[in-house]
Amino acid sequence: MTPILLLGAGRMGGALIDGWRKAGAFALSDLMVRDPHPTTELQALAGLAVNPPDEELGRAKTVLLAVKPQLWREAAAQAAPHLAPDAVIVSIAAGVSAADISRAFGGRHVARVMPTTAVAIGQGTASLYAADPDARARAHALFAPVASVADLDDEDLMHAATGVSGSAPAYLYAFVEALEAAGVAAGLSEDVSKTLARSTIAGAAALLNASGEDPAELRRQVTSPGGTTQAALEVLMADDGFGPLLEKAVAAAVRRSKELG
Numbered sequence: 001m002t003p004i005l006l007l008g009a010g011r012m013g014g015a016l017i018d019g020w021r022k023a024g025a026f027a028l029s030d031l032m033v034r035d036p037h038p039t040t041e042l043q044a045l046a047g048l049a050v051n052p053p054d055e056e057l058g059r060a061k062t063v064l065l066a067v068k069p070q071l072w073r074e075a076a077a078q079a080a081p082h083l084a085p086d087a088v089i090v091s092i093a094a095g096v097s098a099a100d101i102s103r104a105f106g107g108r109h110v111a112r113v114m115p116t117t118a119v120a121i122g123q124g125t126a127s128l129y130a131a132d133p134d135a136r137a138r139a140h141a142l143f144a145p146v147a148s149v150a151d152l153d154d155e156d157l158m159h160a161a162t163g164v165s166g167s168a169p170a171y172l173y174a175f176v177e178a179l180e181a182a183g184v185a186a187g188l189s190e191d192v193s194k195t196l197a198r199s200t201i202a203g204a205a206a207l208l209n210a211s212g213e214d215p216a217e218l219r220r221q222v223t224s225p226g227g228t229t230q231a232a233l234e235v236l237m238a239d240d241g242f243g244p245l246l247e248k249a250v251a252a253a254v255r256r257s258k259e260l261g
């Protein structure tokens, strides 16, 4: 399983290292990072090998491919010649198929994972596909300490998982931005609107998680017949409201995921 080599330690690679550290999942001495511009925070972590020499890469048992989909071939070409023949590749690159990755890494076994940035606080979600059982187990071991893992049995579903999960935190943040702006339009100061919108959404998400209730039931609990919420929901859940809008948004993400592959 270890040492683990991260090819790329940007937003998601960095979030994973944060999450693993908080969870005590792996010792820093079991991690190696290859990145052209490692952050000063990463470089300051005692025990973490940042940009080790090529000869060291052969020690890695698991390789996490965490570069942008547009750059993955370059990262693979640089690292593959130095890896051990039995190193397992775990890719989080959106859209890129396991078969293409395996070919670029000399036929090594590959797992694919689509995580969310909340791995940084141990509350991520990770959709996982691997044809090879050992690669699947390896990917589970990487992500289970920091995420709820959803196993997919069809690689094609990784596109949908990206649209519904990997990208979705950004949809919620966009919603909060819009709610804050709407609060200001309704007369609140920016500060008060920010506080109300952020705290309300964070509390509502925590309640969804803690209660185990369906979102529809939680929605009904807020909605007094003939009241204020109903008036707003008649706008948000109209024929051109959230339902069709999110369907279109997820379809756009799925299309883009397929293009990236």
Ligand SMILES: NC(=O)c1ccc[n+]([C@@H]2O[C@H](COP(=O)([O-])OP(=O)(O)OC[C@H]3O[C@@H](n4cnc5c(N)ncnc54)[C@H](OP(=O)(O)O)[C@@H]3O)[C@@H](O)[C@H]2O)c1
Residues within 6 Å of the ligand: 007, 008, 009, 010, 011, 012, 013, 034, 035, 036, 037, 065, 066, 067, 068, 069, 071, 074, 075, 076, 078, 092, 093, 094, 114, 115, 116, 117, 166, 167
């Ligand atoms: N961010 C998310 O929420 C998220 C969620 C799920 C999956 N993903 C996937 O995760 C991957 C990384 O996304 P990200 O958001 O973390 O991107 P990012 O912030 O750009 O991180 C990628 C890192 O890889 C580095 N890099 C570039 N070329 C490299 C090479 N040849 N070898 C090693 N490292 C190299 C980049 O350095 P430079 O910046 O100096 O080029 C950067 O630090 C993508 O494939 C994306 O589809 C991201």
